[in-house]
Amino acid sequence: MTISIEELWNMPEPALLGAYHSARRQFVEQKFARDTQRARLEWLRAKMFIGNSGGVTERKMAVDVSEELARKGQEVREMTRELDLVKVDVDVIAMVIRLRGVSAAASVQGEEPGENDPEREGA
Structure with a gap:
């Protein structure tokens, strides 16, 4: 995220x-892309497993040592890292929104409670 927390705090609502909308949308788009790549990788693994001959152990070994599948697995891990960074941005913006909402609600609660206030009736 290129926006600092101070800028977020001073930003108009x-x-x-x-x-928040932009960051959330980016998160969902990247998550869809990552999940699609992950599913393709699993499909390629299954295809390679079925396509090879031999016993289960030999076919699993062939899938595990495949350089192409390892490269695609690394791409999925990199996409996951980028997705996690976008999720951090979304969480920070959501936190700022909540904190600004709490500070506005706290200033309203700082007033003297009225006569029909349930908190005063129990005291």
Whole structure:
């Protein structure tokens, strides 16, 4: 994320919600891409397992030592790392939104409670 936490904190609410929407959308798009690649990798592994001859152990070994599948597995791991970084951005923006909401609610609660306040009735 290129926006610092201070900038997020001082950002107007519509812009903050827009940043959250953009980050969340990016997260979902990258998650879909990663899950698609992961499914393709599993399909290739299954295809290679079925296509090889020999016993189960030999076919599993052939799948495990495949350089092509290892390369695709590394790509999926890199996509997962990028996805985790986007998720951190989404979480930070959501945290700022919640904290700003809490600070606004706290200023309202700081007023003197009214006569019909349930908290005062129990005291």
